[in-house]
Amino acid sequence: MATVKSEQMDLLRFATAGSVDDGKSTLIGRLLLDSKSIFEDQLEAVEATSQSKGYDYTDLALLTDGLRSEREQGITIDVAYRYFATPARKFIIADTPGHVQYTRNMVTGASTADLGLVLVDARQGLTEQSRRHAVILSLLRVPHLVLAVNKMDLVDFSQEVYERIHAEFTAFATKLNIPDLEVIPISALAGDNVVNRSENMSWYSGPTLMHHLEHVHVASDRDLVDVRFPVQYVVRPKSDEHHDYRGYGGMVAGGVLKPGDEVVVLPSGMTSKIAGIDLFDQEITEAFPPMSVTVRLEDDVDVSRGDLIARVNNAPKPSQDIDAMVCWMTNEPLRPRQKLAIKHTTRSARALVKDIQYRLDVNTLHRDQETKELGVNEIGRVQLRTTVPLLCDPYSKNRTTGSFILIDEATGVTVGAGMINSAS
Numbered sequence: 001m002a003t004v005k006s007e008q009m010d011l012l013r014f015a016t017a018g019s020v021d022d023g024k025s026t027l028i029g030r031l032l033l034d035s036k037s038i039f040e041d042q043l044e045a046v047e048a049t050s051q052s053k054g055y056d057y058t059d060l061a062l063l064t065d066g067l068r069s070e071r072e073q074g075i076t077i078d079v080a081y082r083y084f085a086t087p088a089r090k091f092i093i094a095d096t097p098g099h100v101q102y103t104r105n106m107v108t109g110a111s112t113a114d115l116g117l118v119l120v121d122a123r124q125g126l127t128e129q130s131r132r133h134a135v136i137l138s139l140l141r142v143p144h145l146v147l148a149v150n151k152m153d154l155v156d157f158s159q160e161v162y163e164r165i166h167a168e169f170t171a172f173a174t175k176l177n178i179p180d181l182e183v184i185p186i187s188a189l190a191g192d193n194v195v196n197r198s199e200n201m202s203w204y205s206g207p208t209l210m211h212h213l214e215h216v217h218v219a220s221d222r223d224l225v226d227v228r229f230p231v232q233y234v235v236r237p238k239s240d241e242h243h244d245y246r247g248y249g250g251m252v253a254g255g256v257l258k259p260g261d262e263v264v265v266l267p268s269g270m271t272s273k274i275a276g277i278d279l280f281d282q283e284i285t286e287a288f289p290p291m292s293v294t295v296r297l298e299d300d301v302d303v304s305r306g307d308l309i310a311r312v313n314n315a316p317k318p319s320q321d322i323d324a325m326v327c328w329m330t331n332e333p334l335r336p337r338q339k340l341a342i343k344h345t346t347r348s349a350r351a352l353v354k355d356i357q358y359r360l361d362v363n364t365l366h367r368d369q370e371t372k373e374l375g376v377n378e379i380g381r382v383q384l385r386t387t388v389p390l391l392c393d394p395y396s397k398n399r400t401t402g403s404f405i406l407i408d409e410a411t412g413v414t415v416g417a418g419m420i421n422s423a424s
Helices: 026-034 041-050 068-073 100-110 127-137 157-172 211-213
Strands: 010-016 079-084 090-095 115-121 146-151 182-183 232-234 245-253 262-266 270-279 282-284 292-297 306-312 318-327 339-344 349-361 379-391 403-407 414-422
Touching: 010 100, 026 079, 026 090, 026 211, 090 100, 100 127, 100 211, 100 414, 115 127, 115 182, 115 245, 127 157, 146 157, 146 211, 157 182, 182 211, 232 318, 318 349, 318 403, 339 379
Parallel strands: 010 090, 010 115, 115 146, 146 182
Antiparallel strands: 079 090, 232 245, 245 292, 262 270, 262 306, 270 282, 270 292, 318 379, 318 414, 339 349, 339 403, 349 379, 403 414
16 A cells, blocks of 8 residues: 555535525525536526516525425525535535524534524624524534625615624624634625625625635644544455455544554553554545544454544543533423433443433523423533443534434434533
8 A cells, every 4th residue: 555645625614594584595506606616507497497486686595495395485494515616625515494493403504514604684683593593603612603794785785784783793702602703794695795805895804705714724623632533333354455454444533643653442441553544545644633544553452333542641531421511302302311322423322311400592591490301492401321431522622522412212313412511
């Protein structure tokens, strides 16, 4: 195998959120159109549909609202993932719903995002939903947030309107954990400040939305210090060419792995050194998040799915008592003493709900400590006890090893998503 230096295509995952009719789908359509990421026949079909409906403009939302029920109601219901690229970067958009009854969908779409894009209607200003979206993005530790003040064309591109919304949202954001905030005035329908700079808002000197998306720095958002490699699969080709090959496949969740590094396999505690790291048919010199690679060890130690490879002096302590924020996703409420299956990285176990400390009002940040259950789409602080130790970190430190999902054992349906505060 030839050894090569690993290269990773720069990728930005971002989630959009906004109230009904704030123009999310139109904005995504505009990004796809102006970045030349749609085919001519797609645009012609959208133009024809817009004309048949009697619109005096091309409804770019038709490019993204894929479900018939979404088109009929003019709202986004499910999470839709869109892919496009510019010469500077590749993008994955998670178009998430704005309605409160779809909070679980928004949590799903934003959980892996590098950036959250919240739209507000310039005529309406900040709404309860705008604040709720910002709170959820903050809870999910999405490191970058953009507030797009949309429909500026309907307020005559007023600088005063923009600055009022900017000041109000900035004041609200100080209560949240938002490390990076950008506020951009746009018109998704006309294209102002989306990809091309607006001539109608000469008073605005900041970046266009696309320029910000292309240049926002996300490489340092991931934990490159604490090595975390959950083993997903034991690779044994059993072929003549690779008769004695044994590797451990998975996605790097934290830190930088290099051949020669001394590592420990948890929970067994066996130590070894990295013999090599393979990416497809090449051997690479280093691996870092979120690369999916195969790690080979010098010693023939017992490693299986669900184990974690870490640095010898920097490993998580196995924990059975978990304190976490949980978003509940099903109609049957979450109650104390309930038993559920839990999946954390590649490790599966069972969990008992010991206590529900409070329910968080995502609109006001009020903690309701009187509640003893969580209903659908509600978020609260929960104490869990697992049947086997989990190898976890706080969510604030690592979003991969700090998160889990809860599963109904009878149906196999995912009923909750959790963000770990602490474990012991």
